[in-house]
C-alpha cells in the first residue's frame with residue numbers, strides 16, 4: 001500500500017504532500033494511501049558519509065554479516081538511511097539491497113603501506129603494488145576506494161605520507177579507471193597536500209589542510225569529510241604515544257586544536273563538506289547528530305550542516321532525496337532543524353526504502 005506524508009519538506013521549505021509508492025517518491029496523489037505523518041519537518045534520510053560496518057568496536061574485523069546488520073540498524077534507528085563505508089576488512093555485498101539496511105556506498109579494504117595502518121584492517125602493499133591493489137579493491141566495493149595517505153612512521157617519530165606523489169597519483173588514476181572514486185585518510189600537512197594534488201575525490205579528516213590547499217580543493221571540487229568526533233579523540237592518541245613519540249603526540253594535539261577553524265574556512269571557501277562520524281573501530285555507531293552539532297559548533301550554519309547530512313550528501317553519493325522519482329527514505333522532526341539543529345537527535349518518524357521503521 002502507498003504511504004502518504006504531509007509536512008514542511010526540506011530543502012525547499014514548502015508544506016507539501018508526498019506519496020511513497022514502493023521505494024519511490026511521487027508528488028502525484030495516490031488514492032487510498034495510508035497517512036503515516038502529518039505536520040512537522042520532513043527531511044531526506046540522513047547520510048553518514050564516513051563509517052565502517054566491517055570494523056567492530058575495538059578496531060577488529062567483524063565476524064559475520066549479522067554484526068554488520070546490527071551496526072547498520074543503530075545508524076538507521078537514528079535516522080541515518082544511507083552510509084558510505086570508508087573501508088571494510090570484511091566484505092558484505094549481500095547487504096547492498098537488503099530491506100532494513102540503509103543504502104550503501106562501499107569501499108573495499110583500505111589500501112595502506114606496510115605496517116602503516118591499524119593491524120588486520122587494510123591490504124598493505126609496497127609502492128609498486130598500489131595501483132593493482134586499488135584496482136582490486138575498486139571491484140570489491142561499490143563506487144569507492146579508500147587510501148591511507150599518511151600514518152605514524154615509527155622510524156621518523158611523526159606522521160609521514162604513505163607513498164610519494166607519483167605513487168599517489170597512479171593510485172587515484174587506477175581508481176578512476178576502475179570507475180571508482182578515491183577517498184583518502186589523511187591527518188598530516190604533507191600527506192594532504194600530496195593527496196589533493198593527486199586528484200582524490202574526498203579528503204577524510206584533513207587536519208593538515210592549509211588555506212592554500214582549501215582553495216585548491218574548492219577549485220577542484222574535492223570534498224572534505226572532517227569526522228569531528230574522531231578528531232576529538234586525538235588527545236587519547238597523543239596520550240598513548242607520549243614518552244615514546246613525543247613529537248607525534250604534540251603534533252596530534254596541535255592538529256586537533258586548530259581543526260574547527262580549518263573546517264569553517266573550508267566551508268566558507270566553498271569546499272563541499274559532508275557529515276561522517278567514523279563509527280567502527282574506536283567510535284560508536286548512531287552519532288551522526290553529534291557530528292552535525294560539532295560542525296555547527298565550528299561555525300557552519302544549521303541549514304548548511306543539514307544539507308551536508310542529507311540532501312547534498314545523498315546527491316553526492318547517488319541516492320536522490322525527496323524529488324519526483326526519488327528514493328523513499330525520509331525522517332520527520334517535530335520542530336524546524338534549520339532553527340534548532342538539536343532536534344535531529346529525536347526523529348519522530350523514520351521511513352527507509354518505503355518501509356516505516358518508526
Ligand SMILES: [Zn+2]
Nearest residue numbers: 050052086278
Ligand atoms: Zn574511518
